Amino acid sequence: MKHARPLPNYLVQRYHGWKATSFAENKSWYRRLASEGQHPRAMIISCCDSRVHVTSIFGADQGEFFIHRNIANLVPPYEPDGQKHGTSATIEYAVAALKVAHIIVIGHSSCGGVRGFYDMTTGAAPELTEDTSFIGRWMDTLKPGYDRVKDSCSGDDCVAALERQAVMVSLDNLMTFPFVKEAVDDEVLTLHGLWHDIGEGALLCYDPESGDFQPV
Template sequence: MHLARPLPDYLVRRYHGWKATTYEQNKGWYMQLAEGGQHPRAMVVSCCDSRVHVTSIFGADQGEFFIHRNIANLVPPQESGGKHHGTSAAVEYAVTELKVSHLIVLGHSACGGVQGCYDMCSGNAPELEAKTSYVGRWMDILRPSFDKLPEGDDAARVRQLEKDSVVISLENLMTFPHVKDAVDSGRLSLHGLWNDIGHGGLEVYDAETEDFKSL
């Protein structure tokens, strides 16, 4: 692959700094992780957004979370066949092989993917409607939620759609037989969260009230 280039210098310096400090101070722990395999108790499906730092929010170390990231933290519904299902494969592995006890969908404020979906469904992003748009076709997963948004100003509706991205993902998770079986047997719990990046807030979805509440 002749197009691959060396890492930029600042990343090389950061790596060497980490190796000389954090790694050296915890070498035994890293060796244990390498030799003993991973045994995470929870899987987190979160957004690719660089501002969403899952391990920092929960003060987690390596080995604690099995994390899958994609645009707008979406889980598609179960489908038969097909070739490339990265999110579905990650969920299957976490539930059937790693046997995690908790599966968390983590949404967040100012989500670019959700904003794109809102703009697309509002007719303001025709480029996302193109069949060749990977982002647009991925955001089709959230499109049904747009049609159910209450009237109001755009900012409030986008924030609601951000939270709806969590709810629709939870609903889609239950279309996977291995997830449903694990939930029905009590071996797996599903959780929906929404993170306010600027204020450091975290809200949890309450299935009884069908709304999000601050922690």
């Protein structure tokens, strides 16, 4: 593997700092995690945006969350077509193997993936319409949400609405997975939709009764 290079020095230094402090102070806990395996209570599906740090938001410890991150925190519909589906595989493992009690989808403000989708639909990002665009084809998942809001918003307001729609589309698509639906129907799994304002630190939760996101 000729293309791989040593880790940047700043990361090496941070690792050694962690090993000498946090790890050293909690060595027995890490060894317990290693020997007993993981038993997370919840799966988190979040955007891979570097500004969204769900373990910090919830003050989570190692082993508490099973986390999957992708562009715009999207869940595609159930498609058992023999192709490679990273998000779907992660959901299957969380529900079927780890038996998580909660799946939490969390969207966020200023989402670049959602902005890209909006630009694609308005003609401002023609490169995303190409079949060769992984981002464009992935963001096609958001089309049902766009159809729900496109006639009632425009510009930045539409992008903000689509950030919430990304969460709602994902919740809808989760229920197309037979093993998810069965677990929800059996009341051993609950689904939750959140939206996080990065700049304000706010956290909103989707309320099915009002059909809107409300502060937690």
